[in-house]
Amino acid sequence: MAMENKIGVIVDSYQVGVREGLKKAKAAGADGVQIYAVKGEFSPQALNAAARKEYRDYIESLGLEISAIVGDLGGHGFQDASANRQKIDESKRIMELAMDMGTNIVTTHIGIVPDDKNSAIYEAMHKACDELSTFASEMDAYFAIETGPETSAHLKSFLDTLSSKGVSVNFDPANMVMVTGDDPVQGVHNLKDYIVHTHAKDGIQLRPVDPREVYGFLGFEKGMDHDVIAQMAESGAAFREVPLGEGSVDWKAYLQALQDIGYKGYLTIEREVGTNPEADIQLAVDFLKKLKG
Template sequence: MKIATDLWHRRGHSIADELRLIKDAGFDGVEFTVSEANENLPNVSDRGYLRIEHIMDDARELRKLANDVGLEIHSVRSGLLWRYPLTSPDPAIRDRAIEIAERELEACSLMGATALLIVPGVVTEDVPYDVAYRLSQEALGRLSRKTEGLGITLAIENVCNNFLLSPMEFARFIDELNSPAVGAYLDVGNVMDCRVGYPQHWVRILGGRVRRVHIKDYSIGLRGITDLFNGDVNWAAVMKALRDVGYDGYLTAELHPFNVAYELYFRQLAERMRMLLTL
């Protein structure tokens, strides 16, 4: 397995310096997040480098800069699918979501990324569960037909969206799409944060459907996400389950860095993730 992190933006710092810092800390790869150009971003943010309005120009620049420092761009997060859900009751928003995902796939192809993280939809008071299921499958079916042959996985993530609330349903959902281009982006911390069980069980049930893994810990006492090894995730069981199902892809940290001692944070995080690989 290899280790990666989301790219975090510090206002006033160059992209090249940020990528070099990640590489020097000991990471093998990086994951970018798609945003809109007009987003009001904090001083430290994981958004802003890959703008949907300029996505191909940004993708070209990021590919060159990552190649220059020796980082693999293995994945892209489609962060805008919270704002434009595939399951919106408004067909215009659903069409916009499809358009965004298609542009993101083009960017993935240009950068050499082999996974696009997809939020499959959101169940709300106005969007019942069965309606969300149908709309999500319709949208992902359309996208999968365009993705097959590109070597890119539509990696559906388990997120706190009131949807796909068990590993058995998640597996069935993927199987019903019946496409080699569709898999799971398993977020270890989200399993516990969303109160839907234990991540090692999700790994074993999803099996070979797992195409990417997000790493973060969860504290039962604090009822929230924590830094790696500061929570209650049974990492030894998770890592054993990943090996048992044959997973050999990226483990990507999705954790907020320190607001100060930024460089120290990434060095420590990479060291912890390397330790994780030994469990």
């Protein structure tokens, strides 16, 4: 299967800091990288204009590019109207950082989209996403929602109500098979107008699970915490994240679906569990390169 997609790696998956992670991603054979920009050494407040240019030059000197920035602020996403002003403003600063670093994509979670379109939570999420969508569109950029918390059909119905495609999709096939049990191939076709970035991850579902138990929901459970989700994916009773090719994602059919809709963006490897992420990431790079042909 000859595909044009480039292969990326989330440098934070290496758990060795950004600069060391960049070197490892290059050594693994990646074309690009995705970097967390929520807190720490790569956050908007930590990098002034000179530091941004220095980082960008360093990444380019390695022969890499940034596929996207992770701007996931955790909690309940944008479900809590009282917290949204700060989160929206923080998201905008992350988007500005992304543009300075040479990418126009920030990936994020917005919280589970409620079924009830008349609920206060739906209204809060819609209002926040509409503002972010307009902000992104004016910069020719995207806030890309990660798939998983709800079915692709339900996510599409929400995105269709926004005033622009500035809020789009970061497609993660593993989240779908692990949590909602949704079919990634059908999901690609459902969301074909919105996919701007993808995560290359695999997983299996061990038993049906309420997405609220995984991602949290305002008034139901505490908010989303990446460490908790990673722990669930490693040792929980509901699902497992596994190395690429060992889970329920039908990679040939999934990549064919991406090709069918004309997606030419990144396949960015994310590894949130395991004791040897470097080896798992190398296996994933090799797996994707072999599949791409």
